[in-house]
Amino acid sequence: MEIIIALIPFVCIFVFLFIFKQTSLRSGILSYIATLFIILVYPKYHIVFEEIIHASFKGFLISFIAAYVLFFGMLFFHLINNIGGIQTIADFISSATNDHLLQVILLVIGLSPLLESTSGFGIAFMITAPILIALGFPPIKAASIGLVSLLAVPWGALSTGTVIGAQIGNIDLKEMGIGTAIISIPIFIYFLIIAIYLAGGREAVKRRWKETLVVSIAFSLTMILFNIFVSVELAGVLSSLVSSGIGLLIIKMKGPSRFKSANKTIEETYTPIVTDKSVSIVKVMSPYLFLTISIFITRLVPAIKDFLESNFVIDLPAFSFSLALFYSPGFWLFITCLYTIFIFKISKNIIWNSLKTTVKQWVPFVISTTTFVAISQLMTASNMTFVIANAAGLTFGFFYLYISPFIGGIGGFLTGSSTGSNAMFIQLQVQTASKTGLPLNLVSSIQNASSAHATMACPSRVALAATLCKIESEENSLLKKMSLIVLGAILLIILMTTILMFVEGYTY
Template sequence: MIKVVLALLPLVSILFMIFILKKSSIFTGTVACILTTVIAISPVFHTSVVLLPKPFIKSFLTTVPVIYILFFGILLFHLMDKSGAIQKIATAIATSTDDKTYQVLLLALGLSPLIESVSGFGLAVIVIAPILIALKFNAIQSSLIALISLCIIPWGTLAMGTMIGASLGNIPLEDLGVGSALLCIPIYIYFAFLVTYIGVGKKAMKKKQLQILWIGLLLGLSVWICNRFISVELAGLVGSLTVIITIFIMITLHNRSNQHRSNALLKNISPYLLLIVLLFISRTIPPIKDFLTHLFTVTIKSYHFQLSFLYSPGFFLFIVCLFTCILFRLNSASIIDSIKLTINKCYPVLLTTFLYIVVSEMMSEAKMIQLLSLTAAHSFGSLFIFITPLIGATGGFLTGSNTASNTMFIRLQTETAIQIGASPTLLACIQNVSSSLMTMVNPSRVALSCSVCNITSLENNIQIKMAIVSIGTLSIIFIEIIFQLLFLK
């Protein structure tokens, strides 16, 4: 019993420091690392001091691809923001139609997922919320819609959190991406109706219920198709652009005077289009894929680490950043300022990610994860699958990061799945989706949204409303679990 309590202590300490003590992620991660190390080398777990460097080295190597992708992903956002492209995309979408339903769907299921797919970490809220207010939606509506629009997070920052989850959970990336996408299809339909209801009300929503259903289904299906047949990293980009193009076509059928706006929009989204083309080519043409995966590849067999610098999404983001600088003729001052902003945004996230991975690797090295999974299997048996979304949701809510949540919990989920005879991939998918979609309820995300909308005094009210949204999301996941158990065994 003492051994189980000590094995749980690192995870409980993280939740306690974040939720009760309100400590920063970096402080929490640092304390958790020290605590986990002390427990690992204690007489209870008998981990040799000689083995202690291994989790730190492995964690650093796991973080390197994250650095590569995250830095250039956020840099692309800031470069496009400096050029005015983000605002022009937003304006083109916002002014393309007077129909409030189409405006909400374009922004919440189109533009926001597009930005989040490349940049991540809630940056889309900063763009979406002010546009909604400019379009005469009230501050509460704008805040709620902007938060719900962070729905593409399993594929945010080119699916970084999902890739980390696949690596730590020992699940094939494509399987985790496809499974997560299937779980998200009914949830995206729910979000499509929800943002429309918040924005235009029940009566107006009923008038376009078929279009709303189609847009939610389209986002889910296009994300699934991309995961299944093209690339997990591209899924968020493809899904969001599919929604934007489809709604523009629907608008154009009623108003044929949008040609000039469409041309302007095409230029401003061209960096995203180039990114899609580059990633698509690199992942679907075998000779190019083989060439890129073997050139400038670093392999460390003892740590099961491999990074192909020219095949990683980070390399293509780098090319697109250069393209953006040339296309929009950015001066050196704008580029330097964008780099500074990117560094300021990146280092806390990267340090936090590294610290949480250290905790996970240290717990694994000391056999704490195995002990907890065995205990969970004996305590809950096959019912553990219903605990899985609650664990994922807790991680996403408290950390505000799918990467951090998956780092903390996905290995526990998959290990327990093996113990109870369930599918590790299924539990990993449930963890990935519930974790991702609960980040929109994270207090810091809510605070950001309220700050942008200038309603900080209503922060508690928005938090409660988003909690209700999350109950609906988790309810759908529970229904999907029951369906899986009854019909897809």
């Protein structure tokens, strides 16, 4: 009976999302209320009011780490988009080559990871899919490829999901980032192959398998290296820039650039408030480079790093919470927004519209993420997580290693957010790993990777894809397709996990 009661918060989230078709925001709030009800009514999990407040507020503090970064990441995106910067990038890709497969490679493992790594929130898809339609792809293909392009979600919004996971699970951020990158090696290759297959079938894969492998392996290896030697937060940005450069080099080696006009213009599919066709690609990319260099310096110059980590710090020992405001990527995204406003001389009207759009998208995320993290904290404080972990450990033992990816995947599938999934499940995963004697860092990396890569099949995200690409009648078909693709990714994670457990020298 105790295990059934302890599982109710997770069941509530599933029921509210899929049975009652509620949003993540409402599902989170209602599930939080259900969790409170259990804690107040069921004696085994009862905790005093002060502990409830403490756990809930700690949930807010942890979610604030992500919210701080995400707000300025989203604002940065809207500023760039509203001055026609995204259109400039799209035009550049279109003019670089008329080979659809090479365009897909550039978008899927270049532009999309760059946008996702700086902005998060699945914004990369909302840009990639319309660009694909503008380049001449049928809407169903554009939607599918656009969703698959969300392969850098573990490093989305400068790795906020991974940062939250490390914070909640009490895992070293660098080790978690490296572990996630290693586990994701076959996933990156798999997703790019899938994107090429969706674009042109088996013949396309045969025709471009060399380029696909070169770019995806380069993306994978640089992702690992940047996590190790630079920072987890910057790894996605830097890897996407490297893979974009390699993709453009391949295009140049294939022959001179060819210019092609698509059947539809970018404006027909995604219209910024103001379009400035005179904006150069170099100028558009300069804010991304400014952001990268700024964070790069703060991570690699010891004097600056020590100063930022020890000054302007929110420190609340009672909640085991600390946030260095100026060291956080959120602050440097804010500075990048100011830099963007200055160099593009953005008008007050565009700034105001960008702020309004950002707040409208940001507030629901903050509330829903806070409720998910608070539920996780309440379950831990009331011993529910311990009961579930203990039961899972006794039931599965070592084989929990093969259950863990499915738990993470379910979290990503349900919430459409690696942050939300980690908030819900990473404490459970870590505690179960502790009970079964499995490496904690490995299991936390499995949770992080599986939850992030499963977000592309989230029903709400698929529904958005169908609406954005005007294929509402094919939503169910798209959901089935994406679910099968994600299942393939989960199986690859299981395979990679098995290899890592038995490779000599790979220790956690």
